[in-house]
Amino acid sequence: MIGDASNLSSRAIQLGFLALLVGAWQLLSSLGTISPLLLPSPDSVRIAFVKLVESGQFWSSLRVTGSTVLQAWAIAMIAGSAAAYAITRSRFLVAVFEPVIAGIFAIPLTLLFPLYILFLGIGPSSKVAYAATYGFFPVALNAIAGFSAVKEHYLRAAHSMGASAFATFRHVMLPASFPIILTGIRISFFITFASVLGGETLSSVTGIGKRIALAAELMEPAEMFAWIVFVIVFSVATNMVLSMLESRASAQ
Amino acid sequence: MNKMTPAGQIVSSQTAAISIQNVRQQYPGRHSSAAVLALDDISLDIPRGEFVCLLGPSGCGKSTLLNIVGGLIKPTAGKVQVSGRTIDGPSPRDIAFIFQESTLLPWYTIRENFHVSFKFSRIARSEWQSRTEEALAAVGMSRFIDHYPEQLSVGMRQRVNLARGIALGTDIILMDEPFAALDEQTRMVLGEDLSELLAKTGKTIVFVTHSLAEAVFLSDRVYVMAARPGRLKTIVEIDEPHPRSPDFMLTTRFGDLRNQLYGLLRDEVREGLQIERKSSAAAGRT
């Protein structure tokens, strides 16, 4: 009952915000102070979007980019949490490695992108590797923070019951640090996605990033924004799935 | 079994379920001066099938000792043997541990908490459901099986915690003040249950409590501890067969034993508090 009311009003707030955003956009572009080359009107974007959807040609780009993102993200998640798990086995390792990981992440990897091409070519694999590298760090750093914040108390109890390492991980460490790890996974998603798009922009033959770059280079802002709509829809959908998992995990 | 022994006695280790030998525990502080000597050279043997209580003033090291017996803390010195084997970590097949503070996992319901514990302890899945239900019924918590720990009162959580520990079905159960948050009546009922359990199954139970009556009513022996540093002061023997009926509490022997324990602890606690008050008042003045 109470939950429903707050659910409704939070949905209302979200819709209101969306309306505000589009309204502001509409207002800005109808005022004419901003060149439509930089900010096309919502209507032109809508038309371009419909055209894209109707032509069906978005499908192959979406598939390439989607699968690249998902692969890179999966690698980032697995490698990141595995590394974090291994490191948080001892305080000493955390003290040694956490700053190292943070330090490596500080390197503007984007400037080293050509190396990925050199080793992996211009196909999706270079983008997967590049985006997975970027996506690894938020998962690892957040998981380290999450794992080391698990209350000693619960670990001790599990230990006293003879829990295996895996069972302890699955039933204690993971749920205890879940919000923080999930945050890492979320950030990782955004970074991975942005990196894939960036990588495709820099060099590739297909993908949404390529399409966006092409539209930008040909000065077709409406088409470019239409592609961005795909990006946003994809990321909102992914985040909704994550939120669902999250509320399932902390069902109450 | 040779009963009535002085402090620090050695029961033949054949019969001892738990044998604690010269255990010392020092907790490091931030500076070496702030280090706390929690236990100083404790030796005691707990015979198999007995119900023993640890009694002592707050902070004397009871939980520390229990943690060491459970293999959760490695003592600074000394060793512990359980059924003849030296302990070097938890031995979940032999020992169940009921912690002083609730260790129910907040992200699981009571039912799930039980199941996870059973999973941890490698208990066959087919038994999970029945064990959970029985254990909860025994502490009057069946209705709350699908609640989350945070939806329970503190005392209810403590009962669940207790039920879960017992449900593991180990031979030795270590309980750290399992009744602290319960009313006297509930304590009594649950205490009788424990007494019955002991009589029926021959389990070994080590029980920390602050209630003298409880100690007398439940245990075969009471280990009285002294503080600063924690050490064994005396052992008081309660020679009364299990299961015990509430009538035992009305006997003069019960009263005498309770008073004996009271006397053993009273001065120490009172002095400890008083001394500190005075010395700190003095320090405040300078």
Add this chain to the structure above:
Amino acid sequence: MNKMTPAGQIVSSQTAAISIQNVRQQYPGRHSSAAVLALDDISLDIPRGEFVCLLGPSGCGKSTLLNIVGGLIKPTAGKVQVSGRTIDGPSPRDIAFIFQESTLLPWYTIRENFHVSFKFSRIARSEWQSRTEEALAAVGMSRFIDHYPEQLSVGMRQRVNLARGIALGTDIILMDEPFAALDEQTRMVLGEDLSELLAKTGKTIVFVTHSLAEAVFLSDRVYVMAARPGRLKTIVEIDEPHPRSPDFMLTTRFGDLRNQLYGLLRDEVREGLQIERKSSAAAGRT
């Protein structure tokens, strides 16, 4: 003051420090069927300057009631007045709240915990140091002023928690089982302190306990609660001036009062547990 009143009586609200009027509290469950009615239409007045105890079986809603009085939970129905003002949130200037579970912040030392509390309560900085030291000395914890809460035993934490609440110096103190983790001797010493404090300063103290002896020894009246749903059962009056000496405990009146309370609670608790056991055993069989 008109003493010796039936349950639910209304003391003239001029003199009442706390007036609880028709309070009901329902906790929502995941399904509406799992909702718990924790308190059902409770009304009672607590006169200024009195020491009152709340007594009742585990889970009967004592903490819930205290939380409502403290303004920390908004009741489903009914209202609470403190010094004549209707409560709509915490009133930290009038009321100090000592929680059942330690609320010491783990990231601060004991000293810092005190200071943060004082800061929250807007107590002048110049008093922080002396108040901290005095309060800790009173519970025998001076030595641990620079320790972190996790370096203390459970009982020690509870003493610090208690000391911190009292150090705030409010007129009303709500205490939720402040002695639960303490040994009987320490309880007694600290209880005498409270009794003295009351006599000297005329504070109003509401105290939840599970110990009948404690309730009789400390309070001017004992509110006995019944469970499922939580409601007020009786009020027992203890007509003995503060501060009380330990000798009070040796009088027959003390024993009688204690036994009266025991009788009031006994059947209810026992039945509650027993009924559930039977019904669940029956359910298990079907």
Add this chain to the structure above:
Amino acid sequence: GQSRTKLRVGKAIAAQMSFAGLEVGQAAEIWKEAGLDIEIVSFTGDARMQQAFAAGSIDIGLGSGPAMGYASKGVPAHAVASLANRPDNFVIAVGEKSGVKTIDEMKGKRIGVTTLGSLTEWLARTTSARRGWGPTGMEIVSMGETRSRLAALEAGELSAIVTSAVQAFQMEADKKGRVLVSFGADVPHFHTNIIFAHDDLIAKRPDDLKRFLSAWFKTAKYMRENKADSVKAIARTMRLPEEAISRSYELELGSMSMDGAFDPEALKVIQSSLKELGITETPPPIEKLYTPGFAPVSSS
């Protein structure tokens, strides 16, 4: 001293030799003499620079010929003078590993260009078309900056790249590739590079624009006449060895316009190329491509 007129001048890409005239002019104090204070802003391609025009962030831009088409998309900037004509300074270079020996073997192979819609893409398409393979006879892949293109070449993903002569000579020096053809012969009439000006500048401050153009062509003349000093300045600007600059210097200066005059033939080629590149759907009329009246400039 007296206050100088500020102009923000964009370069479509940072490292191009003909654009380095801006720095040479600075080194030789030609801008200062003309009373101009120029701020150099570099971009990563024509499209980006045109966006900056749209955002009003720059007054003048040095870009490629095909970028003239953006004006018809609504970018408030127009070509005002030619900067370089015949694309003698652009080449197709093949990687050492590709095994390609002649241009004819390039049919159906992958060739790397900077960005789609850019000069380099157009050159690749034109070459293909001239060979009778149609505009897509080679598979064109956009690769952004030089390092990416070189990396793809090295990884064997590309057979060849379209690049500047300077870069190609450097590749030869590194023994990593060699020049296959230069575009000069294929496209005799062309405006490789163009000077653009923001419409506001054209309309409101034509005198400032004229002053800039005249100083630019003075610089061009200076570059032609003072090879040694110019090479030094360019090498410093582009961080390349002086030998590499020196080697392509004649080529580059040969294509540089000395007066900015538009060539009707070249305009026609560009006009038709816009559609091929996909920049516009229908070729805009030639008059819309540029703003007359500023070039030719006599560099006295």
Add this chain to the structure above:
Amino acid sequence: MRMTTGARIFWTRCAMLLAALLCWEVYARLWADTRFVSPPSLVLHAAIFELFREPGVIDALVTSLWILFVAYALAILFGVAIGLAVGWSSFGRKAFFPVVLLLYGIPQVILLPLFVLIFGIGPACKIAFGLSHGFFPIAVNVISGMKNINILYLRSGHSLGASSFDIARYIYLPNMLQSLFTGLRLGMTLTLLGVVLAELYVSTQGIGYWTKLYAETHDPAPLFALIAILALMAVILNELVRAIERRGLRWRG
């Protein structure tokens, strides 16, 4: 002599760094294509003899450093403030967290021209763009860090009459220190990334300009040196933040 833990950690890290550099040196000298990979020794050489001799580069680095600093400070300010505001109540989380995630989902690079339009091509644009990158990880981490709070601490704070600021400062912040600082670390790097991207997009004489120039040459040493210096700047800011964190986490012993 027995080393303290601190010393052991330090030397282990040094040893690892040294080993990594050594491997890289060997690889770069024996197998790598020198147009893409430079051995660290040459990078060091380039840093000392090329970069630091070039006043333009030093100016650009100094400018970038303070741009980074300002952008990062703003990212922390906004990230923590908005994170606290959104995470304060479960309703706030439910209503506004999806909004934050929606905004995070918009690829910022694509909006760069709008940033240029609004903020011009000067430092303001780079600060804003860096901020837009650094803000989100901080805010998101703050929001999730607040979720892990023990309600009792909040109740206790309220019962003592703590102000909202008090609650944020003495209860929420210390409780979520670890996830907050993880957010700050991620935010640091992403702020730097934002600044670099903005610099690459439009560069006057900043690091973006130099990066592009060095990228076009066939000798990666100065480019690597530049990247290393950028990373070093980020690491130093990071470690500054870590010093604060360590103070805050003393209680974990």
